[in-house]
Amino acid sequence: MATRTAIEVPYHHGNLETALVDAAIVLVRKYGPDHLSLRAVSAEVGVSPSASYHHFGDKDALVSAIGNVLFDRLAIMQEKAIAKVNGKGASASIKKFEEMGNAYFAWAISEPNLYRLMLGGFCEINMDEHESKAWNLLRDGLDELAAHGVIDKSARNGGEVIVWSAVHGASSLAIEGLMPPSDFPLVLKSIKRSLGIKPKD
Amino acid sequence: MATRTAIEVPYHHGNLETALVDAAIVLVRKYGPDHLSLRAVSAEVGVSPSASYHHFGDKDALVSAIGNVLFDRLAIMQEKAIAKVNGKGASASIKKFEEMGNAYFAWAISEPNLYRLMLGGFCEINMDEHESKAWNLLRDGLDELAAHGVIDKSARNGGEVIVWSAVHGASSLAIEGLMPPSDFPLVLKSIKRSLGIKPKD
DNA sequence: TCCCTTATCTATACAATGTTCAGATTATGG
DNA sequence: CCATAATCTGAACATTGTATAGATAAGGGA
Numbered sequence: 525m526a527t528r529t530a531i532e533v534p535y536h537h538g539n540l541e542t543a544l545v546d547a548a549i550v551l552v553r554k555y556g557p558d559h560l561s562l563r564a565v566s567a568e569v570g571v572s573p574s575a576s577y578h579h580f581g582d583k584d585a586l587v588s589a590i591g592n593v594l595f596d597r598l599a600i601m602q603e604k605a606i607a608k609v610n611g612k613g614a615s616a617s618i619k620k621f622e623e624m625g626n627a628y629f630a631w632a633i634s635e636p637n638l639y640r641l642m643l644g645g646f647c648e649i650n651m652d653e654h655e656s657k658a659w660n661l662l663r664d665g666l667d668e669l670a671a672h673g674v675i676d677k678s679a680r681n682g683g684e685v686i687v688w689s690a691v692h693g694a695s696s697l698a699i700e701g702l703m704p705p706s707d708f709p710l711v712l713k714s715i716k717r718s719l720g721i722k723p724k725d
Numbered sequence: 726m727a728t729r730t731a732i733e734v735p736y737h738h739g740n741l742e743t744a745l746v747d748a749a750i751v752l753v754r755k756y757g758p759d760h761l762s763l764r765a766v767s768a769e770v771g772v773s774p775s776a777s778y779h780h781f782g783d784k785d786a787l788v789s790a791i792g793n794v795l796f797d798r799l800a801i802m803q804e805k806a807i808a809k810v811n812g813k814g815a816s817a818s819i820k821k822f823e824e825m826g827n828a829y830f831a832w833a834i835s836e837p838n839l840y841r842l843m844l845g846g847f848c849e850i851n852m853d854e855h856e857s858k859a860w861n862l863l864r865d866g867l868d869e870l871a872a873h874g875v876i877d878k879s880a881r882n883g884g885e886v887i888v889w890s891a892v893h894g895a896s897s898l899a900i901e902g903l904m905p906p907s908d909f910p911l912v913l914k915s916i917k918r919s920l921g922i923k924p925k926d
Numbered sequence: 927t928c929c930c931t932t933a934t935c936t937a938t939a940c941a942a943t944g945t946t947c948a949g950a951t952t953a954t955g956g
Numbered sequence: 957c958c959a960t961a962a963t964c965t966g967a968a969c970a971t972t973g974t975a976t977a978g979a980t981a982a983g984g985g986a
Contacts, residue, residue: 540934556846558759562973572936574974579934583973636846643901644845645757645837651903682911685895685904689912693894694886700844702852703886710883711890718919741963763944773965775946780963784944 541579543569545589549638552590557641562586584647591647594638599657602627606661614672618721621665622712625691629708632695639699643692662687669721679720690715742780744770746790750839753791758842761788785848792848795839800858803828807862815873819922822866823913826892830909833896840900844893863888870922880921891916 547568552560562583566573580586605627609620632639641647651659666683669675675683694711697703748769753761763784767774781787806828810821833840842848867884870876876884895912898904 689894693890714919718915
């Protein structure tokens, strides 16, 4: 199982697979998803280039592994943000929803290269396993809004796709310098408006 | 100036620059923005690899040139779609707005690799020159909606970013297989709702 | 404890890539 | 018509992904 915590003790010989992923993430963050070199990753870990091929059949396989790890990290950030919100009423569910979006956007623009790898066509995303963590978070958030009567059923329908499109689009545009990050509140407000959540300001 | 039509007459020696861009687009479409090879492009045109360096200082420069050309093509598709709508009233302006979004999305998912190149961090987008064509299209569309009283000023504010975020996000997610293309109408409807355009169905 | 099987890693090699540089070719304009 | 600039070629270099064959280490049954 090996739940992939960042630091693990017996490193040099042992858990090469996770070591490669961790080193690759560092390099991708620095130099971007294109420009990732398998040889550089191997060198960073202190291992021969060929060694990687016993754990990943391909460079693309490594990249896909990275992608799925990153989706987990992003989901964890969102969970942390949600956990900070206390209260249980309708307004708390709205606050949680907002903080989920803010956490997503903040993480994306703080890690442009990692985010590009995740959603730029570099990796095959395992929709059923990892990605579901983030997806379920969104689904639960919308369900909670519906349960509190903040949004009605017609707005609930397809809400995941609507929200993710807007938040991902904003993240991507901001990363590419086509939208000032300071405009994200506008986007978030428009999402709430499209869901029928009334702004209180 | 050389407005870059696809076919031009004196080709072998002459307008290498546009020939390289055209050939590169063909290869990117086939194999993706990563996996683009300068040597392959040069071979396709029938020229030495070094020849490219007299027109583009870098591989990245070629890629950026491609990106800006593609933004033009996308804008042209949108213009065509708008031109098909006749009438001049409020409902025509809504129809034009919808068709603009549909054309964007349709082009994006029909050219996933080209779209990835445009907005996946591969190229520096010339915001002031080329990109403005698509941006102005969106701005004018929103202005027209506002002029006909379909949307009010508070919705007009920041409308470009809101709309582009949602449409680009949906395009990107669909391309990466994370959203069924058949869900785009849902996204479009949510955009209209967030702008305060009442659905007529 | 010894040995055999299996997992893991190294060494070497190969074709393809981006890029550079010196030289050849072509066009241009005075 | 020729000198000067623009354009293209050829060969070279370091680096890349990847395949193959062999070395090393680990593990488990006798």
